[in-house]
């Protein structure tokens with residue numbers, strides 16, 4: 096078996112695999128949420144070398160069942176409550192299937208006009224759903240793009256900010272150029288690790304990042320401390336380049352005070368990037384739009400449809416208010432990419448809006464999701480998700496042995512036993528050890544805190560009750576041990 100797969104073979108195996116995925120979803124609840132295998136447990140079952148002769152895909156399904164599935168943590172499981180969700184959906188998977196089948200590489204408009212134009216349209220639809228300011232729209236000075244991740248979005252915002260603040264010198268001379276200026280990036284102590292990573296990749300090093308303290312209760316950036324730090328850096332001859340404000344921090348969904356931070360950025364001519372990777376999806380519901388107060392100050396904004404919006408990883412939506420600053424920072428044009436459409440200036444080449452050259456047709460899965468659910472269906476999913484978190488929060492609040500560590504705003508509940516860290520660690524260990532549920536943790540003011548994040552479209556009220564019952568049972572055990 097060495098030839099190409101015929102269309103008849105593709106059809107047959109393809110149908111089997113679609114059935115296999117549907118069966119997986121139908122029976123996902125019977126599996127332990129968290130994989131129990133030891134390191135090497137998957138690689139040890141695979142051949143040491145690639146097959147010399149292709150053997151078709153005869154034993155494929157058996158291997159998927161026997162080798163791959165036991166080595167998975169089931170992110171779509173209704174009792175997966177860890178990290179933030181990375182949910183997917185039927186329409187998203189089918190969009191990705193079509194994208195894979197088309198095998199399009201959409202680096203330039205001309206390499207597949209539909210790939211670019213569908214992306215421009217779907218990202219505009221998202222901007223409307225979130226009610227983003229006019230200047231982020233393509234018919235104004237800005238525009239949106241699909242990145243692979245919020246980490247990439249933060250990185251390109253950092254590069255655009257460096258380019259703007261240096262008047263293009265950063266692009267030309269790099270950091271070590273004439274002037275040799277010392278650029279600085281600001282984010283709260285609660286900001287995502289991708290901010291520090293972006294500072295390093297951009298050549299500023301971790302030293303170039305200022306971690307601004309947060310309020311003790313709300314865990315939101317202290318705007319006064321930000322202002323003071325900026326003044327201090329300026330006095331020392333350094334150049335503030337970027338502030339990253341987080342809406343919905345990864346640890347506890349804390350919200351930085353955007354209006355205050357925005358005013359500071361405006362006064363000082365600093366690029367403001369808003370990282371709403373998880374929380375932004377909720378802004379499709381008018382009742383959660385409060386989080387966008389002050390967004391008119393933002394130079395760029397990002398949220399991940401791949402977290403709460405039923406679009407499979409990877410799909411991060413990024414908008415910039417002045418697209419020319421981004422394109423100037425990232426555009427390098429070799430002769431072999433020159434073409435008439437690009438020269439005309441009337442089209443978008445998204446290669447200039449991201450780090451790699453090549454790009455997948457990600458807009459398809461987003462388009463499928465938006466068409467399938469409609470705004471109404473997506474809002475319903477957000478409201479159901481947040482409603483389930485509220486249900487859990489109420490259960491926690493009703494049991495005096497427990498406390499909520501922060502005020503819940505969206506689908507994440509941060510809670511703990513009113514006991515020392517060791518007992519909380521033991522509680523987390525027990526609830527995760529029988530495969531019935533999976534929660535992760537964080538630390539808030541030195542207190543070990545359990546995180547329960549709702550997100551799988553399969554999660555129902557009964558799963559929330561069930562995990563709470565088990566937490567109560569384990570709490571009794573742990574407290575009496």
Ligand SMILES: *Cc1c(COP(=O)(O)O)cnc(C)c1O
Pocket residue numbers: 179243244245246247287289341343344345370371372373399411
């Ligand atoms: C999840 C998250 C990120 C990282 O998202 P990726 O798409 O995995 O890079 C960044 N910022 C915040 C606030 C997040 O919650």
